[in-house]
Every structure is written in structure tokens, then in C-alpha cells.
Amino acid sequence: MKVSVIVIGDELLLGQVVDTNSGEIARHIAPYGWEVNDVQAVGDDASEIRRAIDRAFELSDVVLTTGGLGPTKDDITKSVLRDYFGGELKEDAEVMANVMDVVGRRGFKINKLTAAQAIVPTSCRVIQNRVGTAPIMWFEKDGKVLVAMPGVPFETREMFQSEVFPQLRRKFNSDVDIEHAVLMVTDYTESGLAEKIAPWEEALPDYLHLAYLPKPGLIRLRIDGVHRDKDFISGEVRRAASELLDMLGDAVIATEDLTPAQILLNQCRQKGLSLATAESCTGGNIAHELTLVPGSSDVFVGSVVSYSNEVKMSLLGVNSRTLDENGAVSIPVVKEMAVGVLRATGAKVAVATSGIAGPGGGSEDKPVGTVCMAVAMTVDGNTEVFAESRHFPGNRGRVIDASTTRALIDAIKLVRSI
Amino acid sequence: MKVSVIVIGDELLLGQVVDTNSGEIARHIAPYGWEVNDVQAVGDDASEIRRAIDRAFELSDVVLTTGGLGPTKDDITKSVLRDYFGGELKEDAEVMANVMDVVGRRGFKINKLTAAQAIVPTSCRVIQNRVGTAPIMWFEKDGKVLVAMPGVPFETREMFQSEVFPQLRRKFNSDVDIEHAVLMVTDYTESGLAEKIAPWEEALPDYLHLAYLPKPGLIRLRIDGVHRDKDFISGEVRRAASELLDMLGDAVIATEDLTPAQILLNQCRQKGLSLATAESCTGGNIAHELTLVPGSSDVFVGSVVSYSNEVKMSLLGVNSRTLDENGAVSIPVVKEMAVGVLRATGAKVAVATSGIAGPGGGSEDKPVGTVCMAVAMTVDGNTEVFAESRHFPGNRGRVIDASTTRALIDAIKLVRSI
Numbered sequence: 001m002k003v004s005v006i007v008i009g010d011e012l013l014l015g016q017v018v019d020t021n022s023g024e025i026a027r028h029i030a031p032y033g034w035e036v037n038d039v040q041a042v043g044d045d046a047s048e049i050r051r052a053i054d055r056a057f058e059l060s061d062v063v064l065t066t067g068g069l070g071p072t073k074d075d076i077t078k079s080v081l082r083d084y085f086g087g088e089l090k091e092d093a094e095v096m097a098n099v100m101d102v103v104g105r106r107g108f109k110i111n112k113l114t115a116a117q118a119i120v121p122t123s124c125r126v127i128q129n130r131v132g133t134a135p136i137m138w139f140e141k142d143g144k145v146l147v148a149m150p151g152v153p154f155e156t157r158e159m160f161q162s163e164v165f166p167q168l169r170r171k172f173n174s175d176v177d178i179e180h181a182v183l184m185v186t187d188y189t190e191s192g193l194a195e196k197i198a199p200w201e202e203a204l205p206d207y208l209h210l211a212y213l214p215k216p217g218l219i220r221l222r223i224d225g226v227h228r229d230k231d232f233i234s235g236e237v238r239r240a241a242s243e244l245l246d247m248l249g250d251a252v253i254a255t256e257d258l259t260p261a262q263i264l265l266n267q268c269r270q271k272g273l274s275l276a277t278a279e280s281c282t283g284g285n286i287a288h289e290l291t292l293v294p295g296s297s298d299v300f301v302g303s304v305v306s307y308s309n310e311v312k313m314s315l316l317g318v319n320s321r322t323l324d325e326n327g328a329v330s331i332p333v334v335k336e337m338a339v340g341v342l343r344a345t346g347a348k349v350a351v352a353t354s355g356i357a358g359p360g361g362g363s364e365d366k367p368v369g370t371v372c373m374a375v376a377m378t379v380d381g382n383t384e385v386f387a388e389s390r391h392f393p394g395n396r397g398r399v400i401d402a403s404t405t406r407a408l409i410d411a412i413k414l415v416r417s418i
Numbered sequence: 419m420k421v422s423v424i425v426i427g428d429e430l431l432l433g434q435v436v437d438t439n440s441g442e443i444a445r446h447i448a449p450y451g452w453e454v455n456d457v458q459a460v461g462d463d464a465s466e467i468r469r470a471i472d473r474a475f476e477l478s479d480v481v482l483t484t485g486g487l488g489p490t491k492d493d494i495t496k497s498v499l500r501d502y503f504g505g506e507l508k509e510d511a512e513v514m515a516n517v518m519d520v521v522g523r524r525g526f527k528i529n530k531l532t533a534a535q536a537i538v539p540t541s542c543r544v545i546q547n548r549v550g551t552a553p554i555m556w557f558e559k560d561g562k563v564l565v566a567m568p569g570v571p572f573e574t575r576e577m578f579q580s581e582v583f584p585q586l587r588r589k590f591n592s593d594v595d596i597e598h599a600v601l602m603v604t605d606y607t608e609s610g611l612a613e614k615i616a617p618w619e620e621a622l623p624d625y626l627h628l629a630y631l632p633k634p635g636l637i638r639l640r641i642d643g644v645h646r647d648k649d650f651i652s653g654e655v656r657r658a659a660s661e662l663l664d665m666l667g668d669a670v671i672a673t674e675d676l677t678p679a680q681i682l683l684n685q686c687r688q689k690g691l692s693l694a695t696a697e698s699c700t701g702g703n704i705a706h707e708l709t710l711v712p713g714s715s716d717v718f719v720g721s722v723v724s725y726s727n728e729v730k731m732s733l734l735g736v737n738s739r740t741l742d743e744n745g746a747v748s749i750p751v752v753k754e755m756a757v758g759v760l761r762a763t764g765a766k767v768a769v770a771t772s773g774i775a776g777p778g779g780g781s782e783d784k785p786v787g788t789v790c791m792a793v794a795m796t797v798d799g800n801t802e803v804f805a806e807s808r809h810f811p812g813n814r815g816r817v818i819d820a821s822t823t824r825a826l827i828d829a830i831k832l833v834r835s836i
Contacts (some may be wrong), residue, residue: 013454014632016638018436022459026433036431038466039459041440048456055473070608072630113609113616131811133609152632154812191531191551193487198531212490214570220434226577228585274720277702277723283709284695284702287723290702294777294814296725303723304733305695307704311720311763326579345729393549394572396712 001172003029004056007181008068008077009151010043019064019151021156028161032169032224033178044068049080053146061144062168064160067151069134071113078121078137079146085139087123095120095135098128124148127167131158138167145171177230181241182257183221185248186409190214194223197247207233208240217405220257253412259407262290263294267415268299268349273377276347277303277335278316280328280372281355285404301345306337316340329354330374331387338376338385350376351411357399369393371403375411379418386414419590420455421447422474427488427569428461439567439574440483446579450587451596451644464487467498479562479672480586484580485569487552489531496539497553499566503557505541513538513553516546524723542566545585549576556585563589595648599659600675601639603666604827606634611639615665625651633802635823638675668776671830674752678826679707680716686717686767686835691795694765695721696755697732698746699773699789719765734758747772748804749790756794756803768794769829775817787811789821793829797836804832 005022012019017042018144026036037060042048049068056063063163063370068077082089096118104112117133120126126138136148138158147164149156165298185193190212194201201210207227213220223240225231245252254263268275277286287303290296306312317340318333338352355371362368374387388410423440430437437459444454455478462465467486486495500507514536521528535551538544542555545565552568554577565582567574603611608630612619618627625645631638641658645651663670672681686693695704705721708714722732724730727741735758736751745751756770773789780786792805806828810820 010629011631012441013457014442014629015441015446015450015454016629016641017705018438018441020436023430023436026431028433030432036433037461038470039431039457041457041459043455052456070630072612089594111609111613113612117700137493154816191529194490194531195529199551211428211432212488213434222432222434273678279702279705281709282706283714283718284697284705284721284723285709287702288700288818289699291699291725291775292704292815294747297779300701301726302729303702303725303811305702305709305721305723307705307715307721308707308719308763312763315720315722315762324752344733345726346732357709359713372609395575397710398572400706400710 001034001062002060003034003062004037004060005039006049006052006056006063006065007039007041007416008044008065008374012041012067013043014208020153023153024153024157025055025064025160028165028258030178030180038087042169044076046076046083046346049077050084053084056143057141061172061288063144063146064164065146065148066156069148069150071117071133077148078119081137081139082121082123085121085141087121089119089124091118092120092126092135094128095126095367097135098130098135102129102131102133127163128157129155131155135222136164141209176226176228177233179225179230179234179237181223181237182255183241183244183252184258184263185219185221185251186217186253187251188219190219193219197244200243200247204240205236207344209237215405217402218260222257259289259293260405260412262293263300264408264412264415265290265293265296267412271415271418273299273348273350273415274302274346275351276345278304278350278352279305280307280337280339280353281354281357282314282400282404282407283307284405286351286353289404289408291342301366302348304341304344312337315344317343327355327366329366329370329372331374331389334372334374335376335385335387338374339383342378342383348378349411349415351407352376353407355399355403355405359396367391371399371404371406373407373410375407375414377414377418381415384414386410419452419480420478421482422455422478423457424470424474424481424483425457425459425569426467426483429644430459430485431461436488437671438571441653442575443482443578444570446583448598451594462494464498464501467495467645468502469781469836471502472498475559475562475651479563479590480583481564483564483566484574487566487568489535489551495566499557499564500539500541501540503646505539506517507537508536508540508738509536510544510553512546513544516548516553517551520547520549520551545577547573548579549573549695552761554582594644594646596649597648597652597655599641599655599660600673601659601666602637602672602676602681603637603668603669604635604671605669606637608637611637615662618665620659622658625655626654633823635820635827636678641821664829671827672834677707677711678830680711681716682826682830682833683708683711683714686828689833689836691717691766691833692764693718693767693769694759694763696754696759696768696770697721697723698725698730698771699775700771700822700825703818704769704771704825707822707836716735719763722759722762730755733762735761736773745784747774747784747788747790749792749807752790752792753794753803753805756792757801760796760801766796767829767833769825770794771821771825773817773821776812785809789817789819789824791821791825791828793825793832795832795836806826
């Protein structure tokens with residue numbers, strides 16, 4: 001089943017917010033064999049919205065819109081939909097009860113603008129929005145469906161997954177099965193990996209498709225299989241994944257679509273090892289990546305973000321001589337940081353970073369993008385430390401992201417070794 | 419000048435990556451009075467790409483594409499463009515030299531796939547990509563321009579800003595001026611704010627437009643003015659901003675489009691105060707937000723991410739009795755964390771959090787989403803502490819984001835008070 005998505009709002013075209021809704025929708029429907037055919041982003045402009053709906057109905061039987069349903073003056077989607085599908089705008093008592101309930105739970109009082117959320121076109125069927133005030137509207141036309149959803153990402157996700165998509169599934173039966181497998185590959189560039197597996201890739205049958213999804217330091221290799229026979233395609237995808245695994249060996253750090261943080265947490269949990277970080281240039285981002293994972297608290301104990309040299313010495317016990325002789329961005333310092341955070345927190349595995357994220361602070365010897373990373377692990381009273389220095393291209397955010405990923409991968413490899 | 423953007427790649431429609439390029443482009447061109455008219459996301463499919471280009475040329479004189487130029491088999495944009503604009507595919511010596519240079523700087527060797535990047539349609543003019551291997555291609559047709567850029571966000575940003583946009587500006591003269599002002603507003607809901615300023619907003623002249631850009635805990639209120647007379651519109655936008663400021667008073671925490679982290683760092687820098695964080699449920703995210711800001715190291719000294727109670731006690735000196743009597747998620751504990759990190763790091767301002775980000779860990783008394791936040795500041799030897807407990811809706815990531823923002827706002831208000 002093909003789906004067209006229209007994301008609505010001037011803020012999208014001004015680049016003030018990033019559309020994550022279309023991606024959420026796509027990821028959720030893919031396992032059911034549904035796919036997003038195209039995404040259009042348009043402003044809060046009646047003729048642009050109408051034109052986008054026309055185009056979407058040309059391509060797809062299901063059209064999903066997000067956004068443009070807020071209580072403020074610039075949101076006009078509701079009246080555009082009334083013009084498009086007919087009917088009139090009328091207050092809906094059930095929606096009003098829901099709006100009052102949602103607003104009340106947030107501890108606010110209802111006002112004129114919020115109350116206007118309860119006015120909906122008579123041509124739609126309403127799906128109550130349990131987590132926000134904008135009602136979800138289901139329109140039908142010539143056997144095709146348009147569902148208008150709010151733009152706030154968590155409302156869209158929650159309501160699309162729990163109500164909208166199940167109802168769409170009931171209406172349109174999907175007749176193909178889609179299966180996929182993912183390998184997380186490190187140590188290769190995209191083109192290096194492509195060259196390595198080229199002969200194999202070229203021999204893939206029509207019903208299997210391979211996609212390269214590079215991130216800094218990591219390539220997600222995704223095999224998609226589409227076929228009417230579920231058992232057949234599931235076997236074929238498994239076979240292809242296992243062939244790739246044979247070819248790539250140790251470079252594959254996971255056979256599930258997990259973040260490096262998830263992989264490391266799973267490994268540590270399995271081996272009963274607690275985890276800490278000591279971060280300078282990554283500034284807490286490794287801890288943040290780890291703690292974004294639900295349940296991380298049974299493995300991750302904490303972190304010291306030692307941005308200043310004073311904190312490196314006072315909280316991590318880094319030797320002042322090591323700092324003076326080597327500078328903060330050096331292998332000896334980052335090793336002492338890793339070992340220091342093991343001591344300070346009692347954790348068994350540590351990840352440490354010290355680098356120059358830029359734009360300032362670079363030198364001939366240590367240009368912006370230079371990052372030293374260390375991982376330390378204590379097993380049976382012995383502490384093993386691995387450290388490396390790398391150079392990452394790009395701006396500050398990219399250096400932080402790339403070194404976060406690489407430091408986590410170094411830890412994954414160290415913990416895997418026991 | 420109207421611009422249409424086409425973002426290309428199956429990974430976008432599968433929701434495996436999020437398009438940030440169109441937003442980067444929009445934000446960069448807005449100050450010059452250029453605007454993105456629409457964004458289309460299409461897969462790696464020749465007929466879809468052709469159809470999108472047709473549609474884009476209908477709407478705009480400038481079409482920008484990103485993505486689909488990688489070295490792997492699934493990227494087909496280049497051959498589609500050759501078909502569309504004519505000419506033939508031919509190796510370009512200058513591009514080859516550039517590819518070898520870029521690959522060499524990364525410490526890799528060139529392979530067959532990377533070398534293929536140097537093959538370009540003869541119908542385009544190449545703009546050398548200084549930061550990646552995919553060449554940028556400039557096509558013209560009936561006075562309109564299409565520029566094909568790579569999809570890797572940092573390459574697109576770097577090359578669009580330094581080369582592509584300046585060249586587009588030279589070709590098309592813009593004849594209107596755009597001015598804007600931004601107010602960062604807290605303490606209001608979107609509809610509460612809209613109601614408060616409704617009479618004022620309705621009286622705005624045609625050439626001024628107001629947009630509400632809500633984020634958890636914060637609303638960016640943006641005034642855009644478009645007019646041929648630069649001095650006139652600049653005065654009008656300034657006047658509107660100052661009227662809003664009078665109406666909203668203390669709820670405005672900045673009159674520039676800055677993140678809460680940037681605002682707090684600026685305030686601390688101005689007042690000569692160093693800054694630290696002590697984080698439990700935000701897990702390093704506040705430190706990460708702060709250290710994403712270039713130059714943060716002259717204010718921010720570090721952080722203790724005290725995920726476990728042991729680390730709260732050992733590194734922050736939280737009293738075990740305070741923990742036993744109140745639980746980790748409590749006002750007394752988070753106050754001790756804030757004061758503790760001042761002591762541990764020597765900083766003058768501290769932000770601390772302890773909460774239940776979910777999905778597990780909630781109770782009747784303290785449901786998922788409950789977060790206690792404290793800010794502490796030492797001036798002239800006296801330490802002042804402010805703490806509050808709030809409930810944030812949504813999933814784990816949203817609770818972390820919202821409490822990060824709120825804790826930073828609490829600190830902004832405390833530091834502003836002296």
C-alpha cells in the first residue's frame with residue numbers, strides 16, 4: 001500500500017523546525033509492507049495545500065497530513081479541508097469534552113482559542129486525540145482516504161500508531177509481506193564496503209534490495225525483501241544476512257538496528273558489567289546517548305564531564321604532570337580519565353574522550369577534529385585500557401557526534417573481547 | 419526568489435534518516451529574502467525524480483536537489499539528470515583531482531566506485547565539492563537553474579553556503595528585503611500566548627507576519643517583515659518587537675533566536691560566573707546542550723552525571739539520609755546535588771535534575787514524567803538555591819528534552835536576577 005505524506009506549516013519551509021513525522025510514519029508502516037511514496041512539505045497557504053492534496057491523491061490511496069491544526073491564526077488546514085471535502089464547520093460535543101479533559105490534565109484553563117479546536121468539518125469522522133487538543137480528522141473520497149493529524153511529533157506518533165494506522169489497516173488489506181534484516185558495519189567507508197560486496201550485491205534477486213545508510217563511523221546495511229509468500233521471503237532475507245556476515249566478520253557489531261549505545265548497554269548487561277563515562281570534548285553526549293535508552297540505569301552508573309583541567313584533576317584524579325607534559329588532548333590524559341572514572345564511580349567499563357571539537361582551539365600539531373579516546377575495563381581485578389587518536393572532519397556538532405560513535409564502538413570491541 | 423527543494427533517497431521515505439538539508443537551506447536563504455516554496459522527498463526512482471523536477475520547475479526558478487549522488491548502486495540521480503538535461507556522461511579531470519585530494523586527506527585509497535564520482539554529465543557546470551567526493555552539478559534550462567548537491571548534511575551545508583548560494587545570488591537579483599525579529603517566550607502555552615496578544619496580532623499590517631514556533635517549555639515568536647524599502651521594514655519589525663516585549667515582560671528570556679543553553683552561557687560570561695551541572699534523569703543532556711555551543715569552555719567547567727545513588731553520594735556528597743527519607747526524585751536531593759556540584763567543581767552556578775524519564779520507574783505518587791530541578795548560585799560567598807518539581811508529558815526522549823529546557827530556563831531566571 002502506497003502512502004503520500006503532506007507536512008504542513010510555514011515553520012517547515014523556513015527551516016525553523018525539522019519534519020520528523022514523515023519518518024516516524026514510514027518506519028512504523030514498513031514492517032507491514034506499506035510504504036511512503038512521497039513526502040511534500042508545504043506552507044500554511046490554502047492553494048498550496050489544495051495542490052498538494054490533489055497531487056497526493058494522484059499517487060496514493062492513502063494521504064496523511066500532519067500539522068497546521070494548532071489553535072493560532074496561522075493554522076488554516078481545517079478550513080482548507082472543509083472546502084476540499086465539503087460539509088460545514090461545526091462544534092463537536094465529544095471533541096469539546098476531550099479538549100477540556102486534555103487541557104485540564106495539563107493544569108491549564110480552556111480559552112477561546114483552545115475551544116475552537118472542537119469545531120470540525122461535518123464531512124469528516126473524528127478520531128479523538130488523547131494526548132493533545134487538535135482532533136484527528138478522517139475524510140474519504142472515491143475509496144481513498146485522507147487523515148489529518150496534528151504536527152506535534154509526540155502527538156502524531158502516539159495517535160498514528162495506536163489509532164490511525166490500525167484503522168487504515170482494517171480498511172485496506174495489504175497483500176505483500178516485507179521482511180528486513182540490518183547489519184551494523186564499522187571500519188569501512190561506504191565505497192570501500194560497496195566495493196567489497198559488489199559481486200555479491202550484483203547477484204541479488206529482484207525481490208531483495210540492499211541499502212547503505214551511512215552515519216559517521218558506522219554504516220547500517222539494510223536488506224529488504226518484498227514478496228507475497230511470507231515464509232519464502234523471510235528465509236531469503238535471513239540467508240542474505242548470513243552471507244554478508246560471513247563476508248564482513250568482525251566489522252559487523254550488531255545484526256539488529258540498534259544504536260552503538262544500545263549495543264554496548266546490551267553487552268554490558270549480558271556480562272554483568274557496570275558502565276561509566278569521562279568526557280571532555282563530547283561534553284556529556286556519550287552519557288546522553290546511553291541514558292536515552294530505556295532501562296540504561298541498571299548498567300550505566302554515571303559520568304564525569306571534565307571540561308576544565310581542574311575537574312579532570314579533582315574528580316578524575318588526572319595527574320597535573322600528565323596534563324602539563326602532554327596537554328589535555330593526549331593519549332596519556334585520556335587513559336588516566338578512563339581509569340579515573342572507574343575509580344571514582346566503581347564501574348567496570350569506562351569510555352573517555354578528550355579532543356578539539358572546534359571551531360577554536362586547534363593547532364598545527366593537533367588540528368580541530370583531533371580526538372583522543374580511551375576505553376578501560378576491569379575484569380578479575382585487572383584493568384585493561386585501549387586508546388586511540390583520530391581526526392574527524394566537519395563542524396563542532398559533527399566532531400562531537402562522530403567521536404561519540406567511535407568511542408562507543410571502541411568500547412563495544414573491548415567488551416566483546418571477553 | 420522562490421526555491422523548490424527535492425530531497426532524494428529511499429532512506430528518507432523509509433524513515434531511516436531525517437531530512438535536515440531543506441531546513442538548513444531555508445534558514446540560510448531567508449535573511450536574503452529568498453524562500454523555500456515547497457519540499458519534495460522522493461525515493462531513488464528515475465520516474466519519481468523526473469516527475470519531482472517537472473513539478474519543481476513549474477513552481478520555482480531555482481530547484482535544489484540533495485542526495486542520491488553517493489558512490490553506491492542505489493544512487494541514480496546523476497543518470498536521471500543526464501537524461502533530463504541531455505549531454506553525455508564523461509570523466510572530468512578536475513573532479514577526479516578533487517576526489518583524489520578529498521579521499522587522500524581522509525587517509526583512504528581511491529577505489530573504482532569513488533573514481534566513478536568523477537564522471538559527470540557534459541550538460542552541467544561542476545562546482546568542486548571541497549569536503550566530499552560527490553561533485554555539485556549546476557544545470558540551466560529556459561533561464562531556470564537546477565543545482566544537484568550531495569545529501570550528506572555537512573557537505574550540503576558547507577558547499578551551499580560557501581559556493582552554491584553566492585553563485586545563485588549573483589545570477590538572480592533579489593528585489594525585496596526581508597527583516598525579522600525573534601522573541602523567546604516562556605511561561606505561556608501556545609494558545610495562552612495567542613489569546614494574550616490576539617488584539618495586537620489582528621491589527622498587524624499586511625507586510626508583517628507573526629509565527630508561533632513552540633518547543634517544549636518555550637515558544638519562539640518570530641516576526642517577519644517583507645518590503646521593498648529596507649529602512650522602512652527594518653523600523654517596522656523593530657517597533658513590533660518592542661511592543662511585544664512591553665506586553666510580555668519577564669516571560670521573554672531573549673530577543674535573539676538563541677537556545678536556552680546559549681542564553682545561559684552568555685549571561686554567565688557577562689557576569690563572570692562559571693557553570694556546572696549535576697544530572698540524573700537528563701543523563702548529561704544539559705551538559706551536551708551547553709557544550710554544543712562553540713566557546714562554552716570559558717564558562718562551563720563540567721558536570722557530574724549521577725545516575726546511581728552511589729555516585730550521587732560519592733561525587734556530589736548527597737546525604738544518604740536525604741536519599742532514604744525523600745527518595746532520589748525529590749526537592750531535597752536535587753538541591754543537595756546542585757550545591758554538591760558547586761563544591762565539587764568550584765563553579766558559581768549549578769543546574770541539577772532528578773526525575774523519572776520512563777517508561778519504567780513511575781509510581782502513583784511520582785508518575786513517569788515527574789522531574790525535580792534545582793539551580794544554585796554563589797555570589798559573594800552566599801549560595802542561593804531555587805528548586806521546583808514539574809510533570810512533563812510524553813515519552814522518555816521528550817521528558818529529557820523538556821526538563822533540560824526547563825532547568826536551563828530556571829537557571830536563566832536566577833542568573834538574570836542579580
